[in-house]
Every structure is written in C-alpha cells, then in structure tokens.
Amino acid sequence: MDAVSDWMRSNRLQLKASKTEFIWFATARRQHQLPANLVRAGDEFVAPASSVRSLGIQLDSEQSMNNHIAKVTAACFGILRRIRSVSRCLSRPVLEALMVALVLTRLDYDNATLYGLPITALNKLQFVMNAAARLNLTYSSECNASLLIEVITGRWAEGLPSPAQGHGGGTEGLGQGLTGVNMGGVIVKKIS
Known part of the structure; x- marks a missing residue:
C-alpha cells in the first residue's frame, strides 16, 4: 500500500484512506489460512473486506459471485x-x-x-x-x-x-x- 500511496503522491493524486478497501481471494477451505492483519493505507489501517466493488462488479473473497x-x-x-x-x-x-x-x-x-x-x-x-x-x-x-x-x-x-455503422455526428x-x-x-x- 505504501508503494501505491507513493505513486499517487508523485502523480499529484490523493489516496483517500477512508475509502480504501482490499480483499483476499481464496477458496472457502483456504479462507481461514489468510492473514487477518490490518493493512496500513496512508495514516489509517484497513481491514480486509469480504466483498468489494470494482468497475460495477461485486467481487467476493470466495470468488462465488x-x-x-x-x-x-x-x-x-x-x-x-x-x-x-x-x-x-x-x-x-x-x-x-x-x-x-x-x-x-x-x-x-x-x-x-x-x-x-x-x-x-x-x-x-x-x-x-x-x-x-x-x-x-x-x-x-x-x-x-x-x-x-x-x-x-x-x-x-x-x-x-453494427460497430461499422458508427455515428456520423449529423442530426439524421x-x-x-x-x-x-x-x-x-x-x-x-x-x-x-
């Protein structure tokens, strides 16, 4: 997370730590083997989420959708x-x-x-x-x-x-x- 934060800062972007989420992906049998540690994002600590949204798709940790x-x-x-x-x-x-x-x-x-x-x-x-x-x-x-x-x-x-038709930009x-x-x-x- 530090690398992401540094990259964002170097590109004049600000990481909103309060909105940052992360997820561990594993099968149901392997979920208990995942680390439960909090990850530092900026000045805050973030717990792993069981489900996150990316590009309108809800991803869950068990990959069941x-x-x-x-x-x-x-x-x-x-x-x-x-x-x-x-x-x-x-x-x-x-x-x-x-x-x-x-x-x-x-x-x-x-x-x-x-x-x-x-x-x-x-x-x-x-x-x-x-x-x-x-x-x-x-x-x-x-x-x-x-x-x-x-x-x-x-x-x-x-x-x-069809994609070949396109849009001519006219009012027809x-x-x-x-x-x-x-x-x-x-x-x-x-x-x-």
Missing part, C-alpha cells in the same frame, strides 16, 4: 417492476427498447466474469431473462419462457447498430434510440 448476482437480479427485477407499471402506455417497439437498454445491458455487462460458475448461480440470472420475456410478450408466468427468449432476442438483435439519427426505434410515438394511450 453470489453478492454480484444478487445485486444484479435485484436491480433488474426493480427495473422490470417499473417497466410493468407503464407498459400499458408504451408501444411494443419502445417496450423492447427499454428491455434492451435497462435490463439486458445489465445482464450482459459482466457476463465474462460469470464464466465457469455453477448453473445454480446462473439460474438466478435466467429468471430475470424469463421475466423480461414474459413482460415483453405479455404471457403468464406459467408459460415456457425459453421459446419466448429466442423470439425476443432475435427481434432485439435485428435492431442493434436524432430521436432514435439504441434499437433504431423512432421515439416520436413513444406514448400510446390505450382505452380499456
């Missing part, structure tokens, strides 16, 4: 509840654009870090996908969502811009979202 999966699923289900509350006022393309922008991007952001996890951990993320598919296609919870997901991901993928794309949906007719009033 359980904390991260719990936070992602809670955030996604919260977003789905909010989308459900306004879904009657939105057209299908706008609903799909919201699902992509707010739910699928959260699920897709860190999927490389989830490689190799047990299927029981990944099933929690699959529940989010199933709920998003059912909400988008307005099916009941008893419906098999795997076919719905194939239909939806095919639709979502069709509208995504103004008013269009991530999936190319024209946002002019976003709100649709449905009378029941």
